[in-house]
Amino acid sequence: MPLTRDQVRHVAQLARIALEPGDEEFYAEQLSGILEHIDRLQEVPTDDIAPTAQVVEVINPLRDDVPRPGLTQAEALANAPAAVNGFFRVPSIQEEA
Amino acid sequence: MSELTELTIAEAARLLRLHSISATELVSAHVEHIARVDPQVKAFLRFTPELYEKQAEEADRKLKSEEGGLLTGIPLAVKDVLCVQGVETTAGSQILRGFKPPYTGTAVARLFDAGAVMLGVTNCDEFAMGSSTENSGYFPTHNPWDLDRVPGGSSGGSAAAVAAGEAMIALGTDTGGSIRQPAAVCGVVGMKPTYGRVSRYGLIAFASSLDQIGPFARSVEDAALVLEAMAGHDPLDATSSDRPNDVRRDFDKGVKGMRLGVPREYSEVEGMEPGVNAAVREAIKALEKAGAEIVDVTLPHTDYGLAAYYIIAPAECSSNLARFDGVKYGMSVQDVDNITDMYMRTRRQGFGTEVRRRIMLGTYALSSGYYDAYYLKAQKVRTLIKRDFDDAFSKCDAIVSATSPVVAFPIGSRTEDPLSMYLCDVLTLGGNLAGLPGISVPCGMSAGLPVGLQVLAPQWREDVALRVARAYEVASGVKAEVAALG
Numbered sequence: 001m002p003l004t005r006d007q008v009r010h011v012a013q014l015a016r017i018a019l020e021p022g023d024e025e026f027y028a029e030q031l032s033g034i035l036e037h038i039d040r041l042q043e044v045p046t047d048d049i050a051p052t053a054q055v056v057e058v059i060n061p062l063r064d065d066v067p068r069p070g071l072t073q074a075e076a077l078a079n080a081p082a083a084v085n086g087f088f089r090v091p092s093i094q095e096e097a
Numbered sequence: 098m099s100e101l102t103e104l105t106i107a108e109a110a111r112l113l114r115l116h117s118i119s120a121t122e123l124v125s126a127h128v129e130h131i132a133r134v135d136p137q138v139k140a141f142l143r144f145t146p147e148l149y150e151k152q153a154e155e156a157d158r159k160l161k162s163e164e165g166g167l168l169t170g171i172p173l174a175v176k177d178v179l180c181v182q183g184v185e186t187t188a189g190s191q192i193l194r195g196f197k198p199p200y201t202g203t204a205v206a207r208l209f210d211a212g213a214v215m216l217g218v219t220n221c222d223e224f225a226m227g228s229s230t231e232n233s234g235y236f237p238t239h240n241p242w243d244l245d246r247v248p249g250g251s252s253g254g255s256a257a258a259v260a261a262g263e264a265m266i267a268l269g270t271d272t273g274g275s276i277r278q279p280a281a282v283c284g285v286v287g288m289k290p291t292y293g294r295v296s297r298y299g300l301i302a303f304a305s306s307l308d309q310i311g312p313f314a315r316s317v318e319d320a321a322l323v324l325e326a327m328a329g330h331d332p333l334d335a336t337s338s339d340r341p342n343d344v345r346r347d348f349d350k351g352v353k354g355m356r357l358g359v360p361r362e363y364s365e366v367e368g369m370e371p372g373v374n375a376a377v378r379e380a381i382k383a384l385e386k387a388g389a390e391i392v393d394v395t396l397p398h399t400d401y402g403l404a405a406y407y408i409i410a411p412a413e414c415s416s417n418l419a420r421f422d423g424v425k426y427g428m429s430v431q432d433v434d435n436i437t438d439m440y441m442r443t444r445r446q447g448f449g450t451e452v453r454r455r456i457m458l459g460t461y462a463l464s465s466g467y468y469d470a471y472y473l474k475a476q477k478v479r480t481l482i483k484r485d486f487d488d489a490f491s492k493c494d495a496i497v498s499a500t501s502p503v504v505a506f507p508i509g510s511r512t513e514d515p516l517s518m519y520l521c522d523v524l525t526l527g528g529n530l531a532g533l534p535g536i537s538v539p540c541g542m543s544a545g546l547p548v549g550l551q552v553l554a555p556q557w558r559e560d561v562a563l564r565v566a567r568a569y570e571v572a573s574g575v576k577a578e579v580a581a582l583g
Contacts, residue, residue, distance in 0.1 A: 003461070015415060015460040016422070017453055018441035027457055030515060034458060037516055038404045041474050044481065051476030052483060054306045055532030056293045056338065056556060063332045075199045081429030088424050091436045 002032035101126035102262035103579045106319045109265065110167045113160050120156035120170030124149050124214050127172045131216070131263045134582045139238050140248075140258040142177050144217035145184055152214040159212060167322055169212030174264035176255050177218045178225055179205050179310065180299040184215075188301045189223040189251075191234040192447025193427040202299015203334065204268065204310045204327040211326045216264055219254030223449045224418065225275055225303045227251050228521035231512055232451045239508070240283060241580035242546055246505040249279030249521070252313070256283040259313045262579035266323050267313040272304050273406055274501075274525025276311045277537040281500035281549020284539045285577045286320045286566070287313045289525075291556045292532035293338040295324070296331030304413035307529040315577035317538060317567040321345050324559065344559040352568040353388030355561075357381070358493030362399035366523050369502040372543025377499045380540035380550045380569060384497065387572040389565075394489040394496065396527065398481045403519060405482065406526045408462050408475035414452075415459030421447065454515065483531040490555045495565050498524055500537040500549035524551060534559040538566045539577050 003011075005024045008031070012019050073086050082089040101123055104112070112118045128149070135141055149172075156170035175181060178188045180198035187193040201209070209215070222232035230238045230253030238253045240246040241261040248257040252269030256279035259267050269276040271289035280287025288311045295310045302308060312323035321344060330339035359381060364374055385391050423429035423443035430442040448456070462471035489496060501521055511517045528535040533553050540550035550569060554562035570576065 007461070008457075011457050011461045011464065014464060015456050016419075016437070016440040016444055017448070017456065018438075018445035020445060027454070030454060031458055031461065034407060034515060038407055038471070041401060041404045041408070041478055042470075044398070044401055044474075044478050046474065046477035046481070049477040049480050051473055052479040053476060054292075054336070055483060055530075056291070056336070058293060058336055058338060061335050063335075071199055078199065079196050079426035081423060081427070082431065090424055091431075091433050091439050093436050095435075 003028050003035065102130045104265065105316045106167055106171055106265060106322055109171060113165065113170050116160070120160060120214065121153045123170055124153040124172055124216070127216060127263065134261050135263060137239060137244055137582060138241055138257050138261045138263070139236055140219055140254040140261065140263055141174070141217045142220050142235055142254065143185060145215050148184070148215045152209070156212050156214060166211055168208065168326055171213050172265045173208060173213040173215050174217060174219045174255055174258040174267040175205060175215055176221050176252050176267070176269050178221060178270055178301045179268060180301065181205055181215065184218065186218065186301070188225070189221045189233045189235065190447065190449070190452070191428060192421050192443070196426045198299070200299065203296035203331045205299065207327050208323070213266070219258055219267060221254055222251035223452050224301070224414070225251040225270055225272055226414070226451050226455055228274070228278055228518050229511065230254060231508065232449055234449050237508055240505045241582060242284060243505065245507055246546070247508055249282040249501070249505065251275040253279045255313050256280050256285055256287065259283070259285045259315060260580050261582060266319060268310060269313055270300060270308055270310050271529065272307045272410060273529050274522040276313065277525050277535055277549065277551060278501045278521055280313055280537040282505040282547060284547030284580070285313055285315055286317055286536065286538050287311065288320045288324060288536040289528060289534065290324060290328065290559055291534045293336050294534070294559065295327045296334040296337040298331055298333040302417040304410040305417060306413060307410060315579070317536070317563060317570050318348070320536065321348060321563045340557055344563060346560040347564050348560070348567055350564060351387060352384055352565055355389050355495070355565065356392050356493040357384055357389045357565065358392050358394035358489050358496045360394050360396045360399070360489065360496060360498060362396050363498040363524055366399065366502055368520050369499070370504065370543065373499050373502060373504060373548050376541040376543055376548040377550055380573065381497055383573045384565070384569055387568055392493050394492055396485040396489060398478065398485050399527065401478050402482055402527050402530060403523055405475040405478040406530060407458070407519060408471050409479065411455040411459030412462050412472050413459070415456045415463065418452070418456055451515070479530050482527055486527070486531045486533060495561050496553040497565070498551050500524060500551040504543050504546035504548060528553050532556055534562045536562045536566045538569055539575055540569070540573065541575055
């Protein structure tokens with residue numbers, strides 16, 4: 001089923017990806033083409049089939065909680081685009097009152 | 098000293114132990130060869146002299162005191178998705194430009210402990226999404242056998258480096274075929290292990306239920322040695338297995354009496370080239386002559402594999418790539434009104450077209466109202482695909498087929514049509530959906546370009562995949578060769 005431009009805007013908002021001029025048409029066309037191929041999944045009867053999330057037999061392995069050195073504050077911030085006073089700096093999260 | 102760049106590990110290790118050459122000489126020969134050929138191939142994104150100089154000296158110290166192992170002093174290239182402490186690691190993406198990991202991932206660390214010498218970081222499709230390395234956020238890599246063609250992908254830089262003699266061994270990652278397909282079209286050996294055989298700690302994640310790290314090499318034995326050195330349980334990856342590291346068991350026992358399954362659906366997939374089919378048929382004949390029994394098997398859900406994969410992998414990637422938000426590392430658009438604006442503009446600018454396309458597709462498949470129709474449905478079909486393999490392996494020890502339905506294609510010829518690119522992985526992605534080990538070995542040429550034979554084995558039977566691949570290498574006499582470049 002083809003994707004509408006409204007749906008593209010909704011999905012882009014969910015994915016936190018800005019849309020630039022031309023992007024809506026581009027995604028609508030390309031994603032619709034891919035989904036057209038994917039729609040063949042609906043032909044497969046799967047009523048009594050359990051879903052597979054992972055394929056090997058490992059189930060919830062536990063390990064001892066042994067302390068080991070982690071990153072220092074300086075190491076954790078070394079790649080930060082913006083840091084101040086030992087914190088990651090980000091633009092305002094709330095509007096000013 | 099160009100012949101030093103054509104050696105296998107076994108050959109190089111012998112010369113190193115006899116002290117006929119030093120690790121420093123071996124590494125220098127590769128560095129000089131890279132300077133000559135990489136301007137044409139462009140396999141590497143960046144070089145790591147601060148590592149290879151020290152590691153080569155350390156290798157020579159060990160060799161001098163007779164402490165070295167087989168991998169001591171062996172020149173290695175690492176795909177740009179594996180974190181190495183202090184070495185810029187970007188997943189082929191502009192969004193991670195400048196990122197220097199604070200730690201080294203387990204697979205690479207184990208090879209360093211075994212004495213391997215890291216020459217540099219290889220190019221790949223951005224976040225390992227692609228089949229041609231054209232989606233790199235930096236530049237395309239060229240196939241050493243025909244510089245106008247792609248090296249496959251996503252681990253195209255690693256495959257091209259080994260094919261061009263720029264590295265003796267290389268690491269890649271395989272989520273839908275990203276080791277085996279470039280190995281096939283570059284004429285080298287490439288192996289994807291069972292899901293959980295190699296720790297993914299320090300791997301920049303694409304699709305966590307499918308990703309595995311594996312080796313590229315110019316012989317099956319070399320691939321086995323590198324895999325063995327990386328494999329085994331790691332407390333830092335809860336999905337890594339504690340099964341015995343028996344991947345080289347029965348390596349040289351041949352295929353006499355083994356049953357090899359040929360899935361009828363695999364020779365009929367969309368886009369299969371007659372030249373590829375012919376080379377693979379010859380290879381299967383060679384295995385039969387070597388004593389294997391060839392049996393017909395069927396994988397009835399083959400036609401649905403690509404569709405299931407292109408829901409599951411994008412869904413997982415849309416979740417994994419949420420972490421690239423311009424806050425903790427990498428690119429960040431700073432002249433913004435608020436934090437949402439920063440996220441959205443950073444991600445629009447930092448991610449390339451294919452990555453954004455897959456994040457959008459995965460987000461849509463997981464979004465409210467569509468989850469059952471797409472993601473849940475794809476996971477159920479994944480169960481059926483896994484059952485197909487279980488049924489097939491009740492009739493055979495391993496499955497043999499082409500790795501890629503096509504030889505290396507011209508750069509630019511498939512970039513406009515994502516589905517035509519995705520179809521390159523149609524014979525490999527089943528192995529990821531079912532978690533199987535798979536290897537691609539060179540099996541001759543079609544129109545002057547390499548063709549790969551894929552061997553798939555049941556979970557945890559890397560030993561079987563390697564044994565069949567080795568038997569083919571011996572029986573056919575077809576060896577991975579270094580492409581001649583000016």
